[in-house]
Amino acid sequence: MAEKLLGNNFTPPDVRAKVTGASKYSEDVRVDGMCYIKMLGNPMPSSNVTIVDTSEALAMKGVLGILTENDVPPSPPPGYPILTNKPRQLGQPILAIAAENEAIAAEALEKIKVNYEAQPFSLDPLQSLYPGGPNALEEGNISGGRSIPLGVLKWTARDFAEAGETRLPMGEAPEEWAVGDVEAAFKDAAFIIDEPFVVASSSHQALEPRSTLSYWENGKCFVYGSSQSQSWMMPGLAAMLQIPVEDVVYIAEFCGGGFGAKASPYPTMAIPAYMSKKIGRPCMLRITRAEEYHIGGSRPGFQGQLKVGFDKKGKVTAIDCYIVQSGGPSNGSGDYTAAAEALALVYTPTNMRFRGVPVVTNKPFHISQRGPGQNQIACIMEPFMDRAAKQLGIDRIMIREINAPDHDVVFSDRESTVTSSYIRDALIMGSDKFKWKEKIALSGKRNGNKVIGIGVGQAYHSAGSNGFDGLVTIRPDGKLHIHSGVGNLGTYSYASASRIAAETLGCSWENTVIEHGDSRRGLPWVLAQFGSNTTFTTTRTNFAAANDAKQKLKEIAAMDLGGAADDYEVDNETVFLKSDPSKVMTFAQAATRAIELGGKYDGHEFPDELNAVTKAAMPLVAGLGLCGVAKDNMPKKGTVPALATGYAMIELDTETGKYEILEYTAFVDCGSVIHPQSLEQQVRGGGVMGMGMAATDRMVYDPQNGLCATVDLYHTKPLTILDIPSNVEVGAVNKPDPQSPAGVKGVGEPVMGCAAAAILSAIQDATGHSFNRTPVDPDMIVNAMAGRPQSFKPLQVNI
Amino acid sequence: MQKKFSSDRYDPLSTERDALSRRTFIKGVIAAGTVAGAAGLMTGCSGGDSSGGGAGSVERLVTINVNGKDRPVDVMPNETLAHTLRNKLGLTGTKLGCDRASCGACTVMIDGVTTYSCSTLTHMVRNKKIVTVEGVGGPNGELHPVQQAMIEELAPQCGYCTPGQVVSGVALLQRNPSPTRDEVRHALSGNLCRCGAYNNYINAIVKAAGRA
Secondary structure (H helix, E strand, C coil): CCCCCCCCCCCCCCHHHHHHCCCCCHHHCCCCCCEEEEEEECCCCCEEEEEEECHHHHHCCCEEEEECHHHCCCCCCCCCCCCCCCCCCCCCEEEEEEECCHHHHHHHHHHCEEEEEECCCCCCHHHHHCCCCCCCECCECEEECCCEEEECCCCCHHHHHHHCCCCCCCCCCCEEEEECCHHHHHHHCCEEEEEEEEECCEECCCCCCCCEEEEEECCEEEEECCCCCCCCHHHHHHHHHCCCHHHEEEECCCCCCCCCCCCCCCHHHHHHHHHHHHHCCCEEECCCHHHHHHHCCEECEEEEEEEEEECCCCCEEEEEEEEEEEECCCCECCHHHHHHHHHHHHCCCCEEEEEEEEEECCCCCECCCCCCCHHHHHHHHHHHHHHHHHHHCCCHHHHHHHHCCCCCCCECCCCECECCCCHHHHHHHHHHHHCHHHHHCCCCCEECCEEEEEEEEEEEEECCCCCCEEEEEECCCCCEEEECCCCCCCCCHHHHCCHHHHHHCCCCHHHEEEECCEHHHCCCCCCCCCCCCHHHHHHHHHHHHHHHHHHHHHHHHHHHHCCCHHHEEEECCEEEECCEEEEEEEHHHHHHHHHHHCCCCCCCCCCCCCCHHHHHHHHHHCCCCEEEEEECCCCCCCECEEEEEEEEEEEEECCCCCEEEEEEEEEEECECCCCHHHHHHHHHHHHHHHHHHHHCCCCCECCCCCCECCCCHHHHCCCCHHHCCCCEEEEECCCCCCCCCCCECCCCCHHHHHHHHHHHHHHHHHHCCCCCEECCCHHHHHHHHHCCCCCCCCCCCCC | CCCCCCCHHHCCCCCHHHHHCHHHHHHHHHHCCCCCCHHHHHCCCCCCCCCCCCCCCCCEEEEEEECCEEEEEEECCCCEHHHHHHHHCCCCCCCCCCCCCCCCCCEEEECCEEEEHHHCEHHHHCCCEEECHHHCCCCCCCCCHHHHHHHHCCCCCCCCCHHHHHHHHHHHHHHCCCCCHHHHHHHCCCCCCCCCCHHHHHHHHHHHHCCC
């Protein structure tokens, strides 16, 4: 029997290059004749631009060319254009200059004469919904997800007047659904909380800015990009560049973080390609940290009203939630609807109504960030659960167990189901690991100015998909090559999800090679590396491809050694007759035979149902060896829920409002654990991001001029090593999901939300005050402890 | 919850750092008489080709000692060490995350002291010994114990901050062969990791301490 791979630790092949500095990110690549691009960004939140004179800039020695909106395909609203003379956010690229070096390009930008005609702008969705309020785009002020087209929505002055300053005005909602009888359920409720809330927009701020290098060679466009995804990038890039997908060569072997903002092709990625086409030189566009805050995407903020009813046993009987989503100047994401789904699943309300409106604003384009929607709402709902537990005299873990979904849960208006749910197990095992009962006894314990707070948080994300393609090749040297179309986000799931193919084929890890990070390696079509889906989605595709290879190995053996294919078995890098293992072919022999046979055996023929990206990859692998290629047609029913719980103990200084996180434990339901080390790493890392979401993550704008006050890391303050506990405990329920051949589910996203919620829960525990807001900063805590009003109104944003 | 910043690289008793502070860096840029405005600070990036001459700077041949070797290189007066390393010496292991002395991805050792190379002028380190992530291992590609332990502990996630974390870890063990977890935290406090892999970096450096 070949070695057991799934469930064991291993060293992913790319980690050595990361510690030696040999890893090449897009900005590290150098090619002969490379020149540099600098972009002119809009200096105000919205303007109409006239480019008056570029002659002085273009006459400068060392300047090679200019690119304006006339040189690139348009992207009408609510699309986000590559370059535009109608920029609708601060920093939005208007034009680009290429020069021998960046200093010259920057100097040339200053010599371009541009007229800016300032336009009305909107930074606060509620202001835009007010009668006569500014619209971020000429065509309207709302747009979102797949369902709400770009249009104008204004509420009535009465909507605002009735709400006052302490409730969300709740005018017409373009998105609305309900299950059960919400009003009746509230009438019968033993305890109701009904409060407004705010979750701030926040930057993804991956450490690697999104630089791109591009050039054209032999009719193909080479793009070195910074992206979470690999094959997923191909069709979008081809569309942006207006070329066939087989003419795109995309290289993204490493990516310095993305967190959702580098999941799909982004507009600036096309600038070097168009510039390179125009001037005939390879072009590098380096993005600065400040630019990254403008064009690097940010998490949609929420202004909302959440009303929750509980019966006396602590069961959530009714939820009424209204979310106003703050998006950027392009089509908004589905965060607000995902938040509603999360409420419906995690707390299993028997009656629920959701209303929402996705508003566009003149802020950076907003895009899914780790746990889009679900993590925002966890920050608000989890402290609500604590308040209900306190009011009803129920333990805070117990109230979550009471409301936890089981495998047979049916949730939201779509009557969605799940593939498996072990969040109750996670709550029980996690609270044990954290020693909840001992810790809760310390809640409120004082030491001078300092007080102990204990918190718990839960979060969810839909974490798995199906229907994509898998591809493996067995080469004449006997090695198994697993072709992974997954990106390299740093989760190592491209590698851990590949191991199922090696295990299925009885191939040692030592003789397995992962092909990834460069479309020239022949990479199949898989989903973007976002949404925690990779582990579930690509264990299925790799399993499908491995089974196809297995069948072909058996067929080749039967042809050469006699008998039927089914009489053969595959293991230990051989295919052998079950009844007489001396009749055997090695992988190397079978691969050589596959090349001789050609056709489907070596990849010259393949199923027509494969995606165009996989089909474009097939000529690159055909003839290299025995080829296993298949679409994942295995059945899948229901949402794949990644579920996470977090537990925190903080010591909060009531005079300074600062706190130290003394302990943090996380316990997750991710199905079977296929790679313990990368699981621990994701849970811990997500925890750090979550602690930051609770404490510091936000983008701040000057309401008068619309300028951004958060354009460097010391403004946004991602947490440092001193802000987090020196040790974080991690555990997993480790029970298999029945719809994955490896029993796995993803988990990268909710591990952030549960940590943010646990910290906010602990702050509420320590202070006795409900903030209903992220982030909670020390000023807010000091004001609350001193009984002073806050310096902002309950629904105020950009603070 | 943000504690007072107390990185080992800002040891108040050390005088070495004074020569390399951000204030000195900016003064150096001004003194170099280079182009006005942002372009002077931004050239971190000018690609090594001054043929355009628009930046108004004249390159001068200097020799700097990098990873044990004397490296003659043409540098502009306003050129940062990160730029020289990345664009002229091909040492792209040193990363730029902010180019503004915030993130620490560009951390190198200068005479054993960890320093942000994005905010250090190359002409100011001519008589000093510079060690980058490419230079911490053995002469034949052997990994430094810190690097080996980071692999074993699967410390990096996206890996972009990793070279800086490696250099800070190596510098710490050179000074303090058996640090506590808390000492490791302080040594790495100038290196941001947005993936949040901090615990794994601590685990790795503590593990390496027994082997270095």
